[in-house]
Amino acid sequence: MNNSLPESVDVVVVGGGPSGSTAAWDLARSGYSVLLLERGTRIKPCGGAVPPILLKEFAVPESLLVARINSARMCAPSDREVDMPIDGGFVGMVDRDTFDAWLRQRAAASGAQCVKAVFREIRRDSYGNATVAFTRSEDGATCEVRSRMIIGADGARSEVGRQCIPGAEKMRYVAAYHEIIAAPSQDVANYAATRCDVYYQGRVSPDFYGWVFPHGDRVSVGVGSAVKGFSLRQATSALREQSGLNGTATVRCEGAPIPLKPLPRWDNGRDVVLAGDAAGVVAPASGEGIYYAMAGGRFAAAAVAEALATGRASALAKARRQFMRAHGRVFWILRIMQAFWYSSDKRRERFVELCADPDVQRLTWQAYMYKKLVRADPLAHLLIFLKDTAHLLGLGRVSESAKTQERATGEVIHVRRY
Numbered sequence: 001m002n003n004s005l006p007e008s009v010d011v012v013v014v015g016g017g018p019s020g021s022t023a024a025w026d027l028a029r030s031g032y033s034v035l036l037l038e039r040g041t042r043i044k045p046c047g048g049a050v051p052p053i054l055l056k057e058f059a060v061p062e063s064l065l066v067a068r069i070n071s072a073r074m075c076a077p078s079d080r081e082v083d084m085p086i087d088g089g090f091v092g093m094v095d096r097d098t099f100d101a102w103l104r105q106r107a108a109a110s111g112a113q114c115v116k117a118v119f120r121e122i123r124r125d126s127y128g129n130a131t132v133a134f135t136r137s138e139d140g141a142t143c144e145v146r147s148r149m150i151i152g153a154d155g156a157r158s159e160v161g162r163q164c165i166p167g168a169e170k171m172r173y174v175a176a177y178h179e180i181i182a183a184p185s186q187d188v189a190n191y192a193a194t195r196c197d198v199y200y201q202g203r204v205s206p207d208f209y210g211w212v213f214p215h216g217d218r219v220s221v222g223v224g225s226a227v228k229g230f231s232l233r234q235a236t237s238a239l240r241e242q243s244g245l246n247g248t249a250t251v252r253c254e255g256a257p258i259p260l261k262p263l264p265r266w267d268n269g270r271d272v273v274l275a276g277d278a279a280g281v282v283a284p285a286s287g288e289g290i291y292y293a294m295a296g297g298r299f300a301a302a303a304v305a306e307a308l309a310t311g312r313a314s315a316l317a318k319a320r321r322q323f324m325r326a327h328g329r330v331f332w333i334l335r336i337m338q339a340f341w342y343s344s345d346k347r348r349e350r351f352v353e354l355c356a357d358p359d360v361q362r363l364t365w366q367a368y369m370y371k372k373l374v375r376a377d378p379l380a381h382l383l384i385f386l387k388d389t390a391h392l393l394g395l396g397r398v399s400e401s402a403k404t405q406e407r408a409t410g411e412v413i414h415v416r417r418y
Contacts, residue, residue: 005035005113005115005143005145006033006035006113006145007145007146008145008146008147008148009033009034009035009113009145009146009147009148010027010032010033010034010147010148010149010308011024011027011032011033011034011035011147011148011149011150011151011304011308012034012035012037012132012145012147012149012150012151013027013034013035013036013037013112013150013151013153014037014119014132014150014151014152014153014154014159014160015037015038015039015152015153015154015155015158015276015278016036016037016038016039016040016100016103016104016107016114016153017100017103017153017155017276017277017293018099018100018103018276018290018293018294018297019153019275019276019277019278019293019294019296019297019300020036020038020151020153020154020275020276020297021036021100021103021104021106021107021297022058022103022107022293022294022297022298022301023151023153023275023297023298023300023301023304024036024104024107024112024114024301025103025106025107025110025112026297026298026301026302026305027112027301027304027305028107028110028111028112029110029111030301030305032305032308033111034107034111034112034113035112035113035115035132035145035147036104036107036108036112036113036114036115037115037117037119037132037134038104038114038115038116038117039116039117039118039119039137039154040116040137046096046178046220046289046290047093047178047196047211047213047220047222047287048066048093048094048095048096048099048213048215048220048290049069049091049092049093049196049213049288049290050065050091050092050093050094050290050291051091051092051291051368051369051370051371052089052090052092052369052370053291053369053370053371054092054290054291054294055092057294057295058294058298062092064094064098064099064102065092065093065094066093066094066095066098066215066216066217066218067092067093067193067194067214067215067216068090068091068092068093068194069086069090069091069092069093069194069195069196069213069214070085070086070090070091070194070195071083071084071085071086071192071194071195071196072084072086072091072195072196072197072198073192073195073196073197073198074198074200074351074352074355075197075198075199075200075201075352076200076201076348076349076351076352076353077200077201077202077203077345077348077349078349080349080352080353082352082353082355082356083195084355084361084364084365085361086365086369087362087365089365089369091196091368091369093213093214093215093216094215094290095215095216095218099290115134115136116136116137116138117134117135117136117137117143118134118135118137119132119133119134119154119159119160120133120134120135120142121133121163122150122160122163122164122272123144128270129146130146130147130148130150130271130272131144131145131146131147132144132145132146132147132150147271148271148308149271149272149273149304149307149308150164150271150272150273151272151273151274151275151297151300151301151304152164152165152272152273152274152275152278153274153275153276153277153278153293153297153300154278155256155257155276155277155278156171156173156256156257156258156259156277156278156280157171157257158274158277158278160272160274160278161263161274161278161279164268164272165263165265165266165267165268165272165274166265167263167264167265168263168274168278171259171260171261171263171280172226172259172260172261173226173257173258173259173260174207174208174224174225174226174257174258174260174287175224175225175226175232175255175256175257175258176222176223176224176232176255176256176257176258176287177222177223177224177232177233177236177253177254177255178211178220178221178222178223178236178253178254178255179220179221179222179236179240179250179251179252179253179254180215180218180219180220180250180251180252180253180254181218181219181221181240181245181248181249181250181251182217182218182219182248182249182250182251183214183215183216183217183218183219183248184219184244184245184247184248188243188244188245189244190242190243190244191212191214191219191243191244191245192214193214193216194214195214196211196212196213196214197211197212197213197243198210198211199211199212199239199242200341200342200348200351200352201345201348202344202345202348203238204223204235204238204239204242205223205224205225205230205235206225206227206230207225207226207227207342207343208223208224208225208226208287208338208342209223209224209287209342210222210223210224210235210236210239211223212239212243212245218251219245219248221236221239221240221243221245222236222239223235223236223239224258224287226260232255233253258277258282258287258289259277259280259281259282260280260282260284260335261280261284261331261335262279262280262281262320262323262324262328262331263279263280265320266279266300266316266317266319266320267303267316267317267319267320268316269313269314269316269317270313270316271307271313271316272316273300273303273304273316273319274300274319275293275296275297275299275300275319276289276292276293276296276297277289277293279296279300279319279320279323281293281295281296281323281327283330283331283334284331284334284335284337284338285334285335285337285338285341285342286334291371292327295323295326295327296319296323299318299319299320299322299323300319302318302319302322303315303316303317303318303319303322304316304319306318327371330367330371
Protein backbone atom coordinates (compact mmCIF):
# COMPACT_ATOMS: atom_id res chain seq x y z
CA MET A 1 0.00 0.00 0.00
CA ASN A 2 1.47 3.36 -1.04
CA ASN A 3 1.90 5.66 1.96
CA SER A 4 2.48 8.84 -0.05
CA LEU A 5 -0.69 10.71 -0.87
CA PRO A 6 -1.33 12.81 -3.97
CA GLU A 7 -2.33 16.46 -3.63
CA SER A 8 -5.37 15.91 -5.80
CA VAL A 9 -7.28 13.14 -7.57
CA ASP A 10 -10.21 12.82 -9.91
CA VAL A 11 -12.30 10.82 -7.43
CA VAL A 12 -12.23 10.00 -3.73
CA VAL A 13 -14.31 6.95 -2.83
CA VAL A 14 -15.22 6.79 0.86
CA GLY A 15 -15.85 3.19 1.92
CA GLY A 16 -14.15 0.02 0.66
CA GLY A 17 -17.03 -2.44 0.80
CA PRO A 18 -18.52 -4.07 -2.31
CA SER A 19 -20.05 -0.81 -3.53
CA GLY A 20 -17.07 1.47 -3.04
CA SER A 21 -14.54 -1.09 -4.26
CA THR A 22 -16.58 -1.72 -7.41
CA ALA A 23 -16.85 2.01 -8.13
CA ALA A 24 -13.10 2.48 -7.55
CA TRP A 25 -12.30 -0.49 -9.81
CA ASP A 26 -14.49 0.76 -12.66
CA LEU A 27 -13.11 4.30 -12.49
CA ALA A 28 -9.47 3.28 -12.12
CA ARG A 29 -9.52 0.96 -15.10
CA SER A 30 -11.14 3.76 -17.10
CA GLY A 31 -8.05 5.89 -16.48
CA TYR A 32 -9.20 8.14 -13.64
CA SER A 33 -7.06 8.79 -10.58
CA VAL A 34 -8.87 7.28 -7.58
CA LEU A 35 -8.26 7.35 -3.84
CA LEU A 36 -10.20 4.66 -1.95
CA LEU A 37 -10.61 5.22 1.80
CA GLU A 38 -11.43 2.16 3.87
CA ARG A 39 -11.95 2.25 7.63
CA GLY A 40 -10.95 -1.42 7.89
CA THR A 41 -11.82 -1.96 11.55
CA ARG A 42 -14.93 -4.10 11.38
CA ILE A 43 -16.94 -6.44 9.14
CA LYS A 44 -20.56 -5.74 8.36
CA PRO A 45 -23.02 -8.43 9.51
CA CYS A 46 -24.15 -10.13 6.35
CA GLY A 47 -25.56 -13.48 5.36
CA GLY A 48 -23.07 -13.47 2.50
CA ALA A 49 -25.42 -14.65 -0.27
CA VAL A 50 -24.60 -13.74 -3.87
CA PRO A 51 -26.47 -14.76 -7.04
CA PRO A 52 -24.67 -16.39 -9.98
CA ILE A 53 -25.26 -13.29 -12.12
CA LEU A 54 -22.98 -11.32 -9.77
CA LEU A 55 -20.04 -13.55 -10.67
CA LYS A 56 -20.62 -12.87 -14.35
CA GLU A 57 -21.45 -9.16 -14.25
CA PHE A 58 -18.60 -8.21 -11.93
CA ALA A 59 -15.99 -10.79 -13.01
CA VAL A 60 -15.81 -12.41 -9.59
CA PRO A 61 -14.11 -15.84 -9.58
CA GLU A 62 -16.01 -18.79 -8.16
CA SER A 63 -12.98 -19.52 -6.00
CA LEU A 64 -14.23 -16.80 -3.65
CA LEU A 65 -17.34 -18.84 -2.88
CA VAL A 66 -17.10 -20.73 0.40
CA ALA A 67 -20.32 -22.65 -0.23
CA ARG A 68 -22.90 -23.30 -2.96
CA ILE A 69 -26.45 -23.44 -1.67
CA ASN A 70 -28.95 -25.58 -3.57
CA SER A 71 -32.10 -24.98 -1.50
CA ALA A 72 -33.75 -22.78 1.09
CA ARG A 73 -36.01 -23.79 3.95
CA MET A 74 -38.77 -21.45 5.07
CA CYS A 75 -39.82 -21.95 8.69
CA ALA A 76 -43.33 -20.82 9.68
CA PRO A 77 -44.62 -19.78 13.14
CA SER A 78 -46.31 -23.19 13.47
CA ASP A 79 -42.87 -24.78 12.82
CA ARG A 80 -44.04 -25.97 9.42
CA GLU A 81 -41.02 -26.16 7.10
CA VAL A 82 -41.17 -25.59 3.35
CA ASP A 83 -38.16 -26.52 1.25
CA MET A 84 -37.49 -24.49 -1.90
CA PRO A 85 -35.00 -26.41 -4.07
CA ILE A 86 -33.06 -24.48 -6.68
CA ASP A 87 -33.52 -26.16 -10.04
CA GLY A 88 -30.56 -25.60 -12.35
CA GLY A 89 -28.76 -23.02 -10.24
CA PHE A 90 -27.32 -22.11 -6.88
CA VAL A 91 -26.83 -19.35 -4.34
CA GLY A 92 -23.19 -18.57 -3.73
CA MET A 93 -21.94 -17.79 -0.23
CA VAL A 94 -18.98 -15.53 0.54
CA ASP A 95 -17.20 -14.48 3.72
CA ARG A 96 -17.24 -10.70 3.76
CA ASP A 97 -13.80 -10.32 5.29
CA THR A 98 -12.14 -12.24 2.43
CA PHE A 99 -14.56 -11.07 -0.27
CA ASP A 100 -14.30 -7.34 0.52
CA ALA A 101 -10.51 -7.52 0.80
CA TRP A 102 -10.30 -9.17 -2.64
CA LEU A 103 -12.45 -6.43 -4.19
CA ARG A 104 -10.20 -3.73 -2.72
CA GLN A 105 -7.08 -5.51 -3.94
CA ARG A 106 -8.56 -5.72 -7.43
CA ALA A 107 -9.29 -1.98 -7.40
CA ALA A 108 -5.71 -1.33 -6.29
CA ALA A 109 -4.33 -3.60 -9.03
CA SER A 110 -6.25 -1.49 -11.56
CA GLY A 111 -4.66 1.73 -10.31
CA ALA A 112 -6.76 2.93 -7.37
CA GLN A 113 -4.78 3.99 -4.30
CA CYS A 114 -6.23 2.33 -1.19
CA VAL A 115 -5.69 3.88 2.23
CA LYS A 116 -6.94 2.72 5.61
CA ALA A 117 -8.48 5.87 7.01
CA VAL A 118 -11.44 7.41 8.77
CA PHE A 119 -13.32 10.02 6.75
CA ARG A 120 -13.81 13.32 8.58
CA GLU A 121 -15.31 15.97 6.34
CA ILE A 122 -15.48 17.63 2.98
CA ARG A 123 -14.05 21.15 3.04
CA ARG A 124 -14.46 23.77 0.36
CA ASP A 125 -12.35 26.73 -0.67
CA SER A 126 -13.69 30.13 -1.69
CA TYR A 127 -14.41 28.78 -5.17
CA GLY A 128 -16.36 25.78 -3.85
CA ASN A 129 -13.73 23.21 -4.78
CA ALA A 130 -13.77 20.13 -2.54
CA THR A 131 -11.04 18.81 -0.28
CA VAL A 132 -11.56 15.51 1.52
CA ALA A 133 -10.18 15.39 5.07
CA PHE A 134 -9.49 12.07 6.79
CA THR A 135 -7.42 10.49 9.55
CA ARG A 136 -4.96 7.87 8.37
CA SER A 137 -5.21 4.73 10.50
CA GLU A 138 -1.55 3.68 10.42
CA ASP A 139 -0.19 6.83 12.09
CA GLY A 140 -3.21 8.93 13.12
CA ALA A 141 -2.16 11.70 10.76
CA THR A 142 -4.81 14.13 9.53
CA CYS A 143 -4.64 14.30 5.74
CA GLU A 144 -6.31 16.29 2.99
CA VAL A 145 -6.69 15.53 -0.71
CA ARG A 146 -8.41 17.71 -3.28
CA SER A 147 -10.93 15.82 -5.40
CA ARG A 148 -13.07 16.69 -8.40
CA MET A 149 -15.70 14.11 -7.42
CA ILE A 150 -16.59 12.13 -4.27
CA ILE A 151 -18.50 8.85 -3.93
CA GLY A 152 -19.93 8.13 -0.49
CA ALA A 153 -20.10 4.37 -0.02
CA ASP A 154 -19.68 4.48 3.74
CA GLY A 155 -22.70 2.55 4.97
CA ALA A 156 -26.24 3.11 6.19
CA ARG A 157 -25.20 5.89 8.57
CA SER A 158 -23.14 7.57 5.88
CA GLU A 159 -21.16 10.53 7.14
CA VAL A 160 -20.71 11.70 3.55
CA GLY A 161 -24.49 11.59 3.11
CA ARG A 162 -25.14 13.38 6.39
CA GLN A 163 -22.81 16.23 5.41
CA CYS A 164 -23.76 16.57 1.76
CA ILE A 165 -27.15 15.07 0.85
CA PRO A 166 -30.36 16.64 2.23
CA GLY A 167 -32.53 14.03 3.97
CA ALA A 168 -29.81 11.35 4.18
CA GLU A 169 -29.84 11.51 7.97
CA LYS A 170 -33.51 10.41 7.97
CA MET A 171 -32.81 7.00 6.47
CA ARG A 172 -34.93 4.22 8.00
CA TYR A 173 -33.24 0.92 8.72
CA VAL A 174 -33.47 -2.50 10.31
CA ALA A 175 -30.92 -3.32 12.99
CA ALA A 176 -29.12 -6.56 12.14
CA TYR A 177 -26.96 -8.78 14.31
CA HIS A 178 -25.33 -12.09 13.56
CA GLU A 179 -22.82 -14.50 14.97
CA ILE A 180 -20.29 -16.27 12.80
CA ILE A 181 -19.88 -19.71 14.35
CA ALA A 182 -17.98 -22.87 13.54
CA ALA A 183 -19.94 -25.29 11.38
CA PRO A 184 -21.10 -28.33 13.33
CA SER A 185 -18.63 -31.21 13.18
CA GLN A 186 -21.36 -33.82 13.30
CA ASP A 187 -24.85 -34.16 11.92
CA VAL A 188 -27.38 -31.71 13.35
CA ALA A 189 -31.01 -32.50 12.61
CA ASN A 190 -32.03 -28.92 11.74
CA TYR A 191 -28.91 -27.97 9.75
CA ALA A 192 -27.67 -28.72 6.24
CA ALA A 193 -24.43 -27.40 4.76
CA THR A 194 -26.04 -26.72 1.35
CA ARG A 195 -29.31 -25.15 2.58
CA CYS A 196 -30.19 -21.67 3.85
CA ASP A 197 -32.79 -21.64 6.63
CA VAL A 198 -35.03 -18.58 7.01
CA TYR A 199 -37.22 -18.23 10.10
CA TYR A 200 -40.43 -16.26 9.61
CA GLN A 201 -41.50 -16.45 13.23
CA GLY A 202 -42.58 -13.63 15.49
CA ARG A 203 -40.64 -15.11 18.38
CA VAL A 204 -37.47 -14.90 16.27
CA SER A 205 -38.16 -11.43 14.85
CA PRO A 206 -41.38 -9.41 15.26
CA ASP A 207 -41.02 -7.62 11.92
CA PHE A 208 -38.22 -9.22 9.87
CA TYR A 209 -36.71 -12.71 9.99
CA GLY A 210 -33.90 -14.83 11.36
CA TRP A 211 -31.42 -16.83 9.31
CA VAL A 212 -28.98 -19.70 9.37
CA PHE A 213 -26.66 -19.46 6.35
CA PRO A 214 -23.82 -21.98 5.84
CA HIS A 215 -20.39 -20.56 4.97
CA GLY A 216 -18.35 -23.68 4.41
CA ASP A 217 -16.56 -24.34 7.68
CA ARG A 218 -18.52 -21.50 9.30
CA VAL A 219 -22.17 -20.52 9.68
CA SER A 220 -23.88 -17.12 9.89
CA VAL A 221 -26.75 -17.11 12.42
CA GLY A 222 -28.56 -13.82 12.81
CA VAL A 223 -31.70 -11.75 13.25
CA GLY A 224 -32.95 -8.38 12.04
CA SER A 225 -35.58 -6.06 13.50
CA ALA A 226 -36.59 -2.40 13.51
CA VAL A 227 -38.50 -2.75 16.80
CA LYS A 228 -36.84 -0.68 19.52
CA GLY A 229 -36.03 -2.65 22.64
CA PHE A 230 -36.08 -6.02 20.88
CA SER A 231 -32.95 -7.92 21.89
CA LEU A 232 -31.21 -9.18 18.78
CA ARG A 233 -28.56 -10.95 20.82
CA GLN A 234 -31.12 -12.89 22.86
CA ALA A 235 -33.09 -13.74 19.71
CA THR A 236 -29.93 -14.97 17.99
CA SER A 237 -29.00 -17.06 21.02
CA ALA A 238 -32.48 -18.60 21.01
CA LEU A 239 -32.25 -19.25 17.26
CA ARG A 240 -28.94 -21.05 17.71
CA GLU A 241 -30.52 -23.28 20.34
CA GLN A 242 -33.60 -23.85 18.18
CA SER A 243 -31.36 -24.82 15.26
CA GLY A 244 -29.19 -27.14 17.33
CA LEU A 245 -26.15 -24.88 16.92
CA ASN A 246 -25.70 -23.59 20.46
CA GLY A 247 -22.84 -25.99 21.12
CA THR A 248 -20.53 -24.72 18.36
CA ALA A 249 -17.77 -22.18 18.90
CA THR A 250 -18.44 -18.49 18.20
CA VAL A 251 -15.87 -16.93 15.85
CA ARG A 252 -17.08 -13.33 15.92
CA CYS A 253 -20.19 -11.21 16.54
CA GLU A 254 -21.24 -8.23 14.40
CA GLY A 255 -24.07 -5.73 14.28
CA ALA A 256 -25.03 -2.88 11.96
CA PRO A 257 -28.03 -1.08 10.43
CA ILE A 258 -29.53 -2.32 7.16
CA PRO A 259 -31.46 0.31 5.13
CA LEU A 260 -35.15 -0.27 4.47
CA LYS A 261 -35.61 1.98 1.44
CA PRO A 262 -33.50 3.83 -1.16
CA LEU A 263 -33.04 7.52 -0.41
CA PRO A 264 -35.04 9.88 -2.61
CA ARG A 265 -31.85 11.68 -3.61
CA TRP A 266 -28.30 10.35 -3.95
CA ASP A 267 -26.31 13.38 -5.17
CA ASN A 268 -25.75 17.02 -4.24
CA GLY A 269 -26.01 18.27 -7.82
CA ARG A 270 -22.36 19.24 -7.76
CA ASP A 271 -19.67 16.71 -6.95
CA VAL A 272 -20.96 14.11 -4.45
CA VAL A 273 -22.98 10.94 -5.06
CA LEU A 274 -23.89 8.05 -2.74
CA ALA A 275 -23.78 4.32 -3.43
CA GLY A 276 -24.57 1.03 -1.69
CA ASP A 277 -25.97 1.11 1.84
CA ALA A 278 -25.28 4.85 1.97
CA ALA A 279 -27.90 5.25 -0.78
CA GLY A 280 -30.24 2.74 0.87
CA VAL A 281 -30.00 0.02 -1.78
CA VAL A 282 -30.75 -3.10 0.22
CA ALA A 283 -33.62 -5.21 -1.05
CA PRO A 284 -36.71 -4.98 1.20
CA ALA A 285 -38.12 -8.24 2.59
CA SER A 286 -34.98 -10.24 1.78
CA GLY A 287 -32.30 -7.87 3.08
CA GLU A 288 -30.10 -8.83 0.13
CA GLY A 289 -27.41 -6.20 -0.33
CA ILE A 290 -24.17 -7.39 -1.92
CA TYR A 291 -25.37 -7.55 -5.53
CA TYR A 292 -27.30 -4.29 -5.25
CA ALA A 293 -24.35 -2.58 -3.56
CA MET A 294 -22.06 -3.54 -6.43
CA ALA A 295 -24.67 -2.50 -9.00
CA GLY A 296 -25.08 0.83 -7.21
CA GLY A 297 -21.31 1.31 -7.17
CA ARG A 298 -21.15 0.69 -10.89
CA PHE A 299 -23.98 3.14 -11.62
CA ALA A 300 -22.30 5.74 -9.40
CA ALA A 301 -18.98 5.25 -11.19
CA ALA A 302 -20.63 5.65 -14.60
CA ALA A 303 -22.39 8.83 -13.48
CA VAL A 304 -19.16 10.27 -12.06
CA ALA A 305 -17.23 9.37 -15.23
CA GLU A 306 -19.83 11.18 -17.35
CA ALA A 307 -19.75 14.21 -15.08
CA LEU A 308 -15.95 14.35 -15.28
CA ALA A 309 -15.91 13.90 -19.05
CA THR A 310 -18.63 16.46 -19.82
CA GLY A 311 -18.36 18.90 -16.94
CA ARG A 312 -22.10 18.48 -16.33
CA ALA A 313 -22.80 17.83 -12.65
CA SER A 314 -26.38 16.92 -13.58
CA ALA A 315 -25.01 13.57 -14.78
CA LEU A 316 -24.65 12.49 -11.14
CA ALA A 317 -28.43 12.11 -10.88
CA LYS A 318 -28.19 9.27 -13.38
CA ALA A 319 -26.79 6.97 -10.70
CA ARG A 320 -30.13 6.79 -8.88
CA ARG A 321 -32.26 7.05 -12.01
CA GLN A 322 -30.56 4.14 -13.74
CA PHE A 323 -30.48 1.98 -10.63
CA MET A 324 -34.19 2.46 -10.02
CA ARG A 325 -34.95 1.81 -13.69
CA ALA A 326 -33.12 -1.51 -13.40
CA HIS A 327 -34.27 -2.59 -9.91
CA GLY A 328 -36.91 -0.18 -8.63
CA ARG A 329 -39.85 -2.36 -9.60
CA VAL A 330 -38.45 -5.33 -7.66
CA PHE A 331 -37.78 -3.11 -4.64
CA TRP A 332 -41.37 -1.81 -4.77
CA ILE A 333 -42.81 -5.34 -4.87
CA LEU A 334 -40.56 -6.53 -2.04
CA ARG A 335 -41.45 -3.51 0.09
CA ILE A 336 -45.16 -4.33 -0.25
CA MET A 337 -44.44 -7.97 0.59
CA GLN A 338 -42.51 -7.01 3.72
CA ALA A 339 -45.17 -4.57 4.93
CA PHE A 340 -47.92 -7.17 4.53
CA TRP A 341 -46.45 -10.61 5.13
CA TYR A 342 -44.17 -9.74 8.06
CA SER A 343 -46.84 -7.95 10.09
CA SER A 344 -48.20 -10.94 12.06
CA ASP A 345 -47.65 -14.64 12.59
CA LYS A 346 -50.96 -15.36 10.91
CA ARG A 347 -49.69 -13.72 7.73
CA ARG A 348 -46.25 -15.27 8.07
CA GLU A 349 -47.93 -18.66 8.16
CA ARG A 350 -49.71 -17.92 4.89
CA PHE A 351 -46.53 -16.57 3.35
CA VAL A 352 -44.65 -19.80 4.06
CA GLU A 353 -47.60 -21.75 2.68
CA LEU A 354 -47.38 -19.70 -0.52
CA CYS A 355 -43.67 -20.57 -0.77
CA ALA A 356 -44.64 -24.23 -1.20
CA ASP A 357 -46.17 -23.48 -4.59
CA PRO A 358 -43.93 -24.78 -7.44
CA ASP A 359 -44.64 -21.76 -9.65
CA VAL A 360 -43.70 -19.39 -6.85
CA GLN A 361 -40.49 -21.31 -6.24
CA ARG A 362 -39.47 -21.41 -9.88
CA LEU A 363 -40.05 -17.73 -10.59
CA THR A 364 -38.56 -16.66 -7.24
CA TRP A 365 -35.29 -18.42 -7.97
CA GLN A 366 -35.18 -17.20 -11.57
CA ALA A 367 -35.69 -13.62 -10.43
CA TYR A 368 -33.07 -14.00 -7.69
CA MET A 369 -30.37 -15.68 -9.75
CA TYR A 370 -30.64 -13.40 -12.80
CA LYS A 371 -31.95 -10.18 -11.18
CA LYS A 372 -34.68 -9.74 -13.73
CA LEU A 373 -38.40 -10.23 -13.63
CA VAL A 374 -38.84 -13.21 -15.91
CA ARG A 375 -40.84 -12.21 -18.99
CA ALA A 376 -40.68 -15.42 -20.94
CA ASP A 377 -43.60 -17.01 -19.14
CA PRO A 378 -46.46 -14.47 -18.84
CA LEU A 379 -49.06 -17.12 -17.97
CA ALA A 380 -46.98 -18.22 -15.01
CA HIS A 381 -46.70 -14.62 -13.84
CA LEU A 382 -50.47 -14.25 -14.10
CA LEU A 383 -50.92 -17.42 -12.07
CA ILE A 384 -48.51 -16.17 -9.39
CA PHE A 385 -50.33 -12.84 -9.28
CA LEU A 386 -53.68 -14.55 -8.77
CA LYS A 387 -52.32 -16.87 -6.10
CA ASP A 388 -50.56 -14.06 -4.26
CA THR A 389 -53.64 -11.86 -4.41
CA ALA A 390 -55.77 -14.70 -3.07
CA HIS A 391 -53.43 -15.10 -0.12
CA LEU A 392 -53.28 -11.35 0.46
CA LEU A 393 -57.07 -11.24 0.65
CA GLY A 394 -57.31 -14.39 2.74
CA LEU A 395 -58.97 -16.40 -0.03
CA GLY A 396 -56.41 -19.20 -0.23
CA ARG A 397 -57.37 -22.77 0.59
CA VAL A 398 -56.91 -23.93 4.15
CA SER A 399 -53.75 -26.00 4.38
CA GLU A 400 -53.00 -28.63 6.96
CA SER A 401 -50.48 -26.25 8.55
CA ALA A 402 -53.14 -23.57 8.88
CA LYS A 403 -55.49 -26.07 10.51
CA THR A 404 -52.69 -27.06 12.86
CA GLN A 405 -52.13 -23.42 13.74
CA GLU A 406 -55.84 -22.98 14.45
CA ARG A 407 -55.82 -25.95 16.80
CA ALA A 408 -52.62 -24.79 18.51
CA THR A 409 -53.47 -21.10 18.93
CA GLY A 410 -57.26 -21.05 18.87
CA GLU A 411 -57.04 -18.42 16.10
CA VAL A 412 -59.54 -19.12 13.34
CA ILE A 413 -58.13 -18.45 9.90
CA HIS A 414 -61.03 -17.51 7.66
CA VAL A 415 -60.20 -18.69 4.17
CA ARG A 416 -62.06 -20.32 1.33
CA ARG A 417 -61.10 -22.03 -1.87
CA TYR A 418 -60.29 -20.10 -4.99
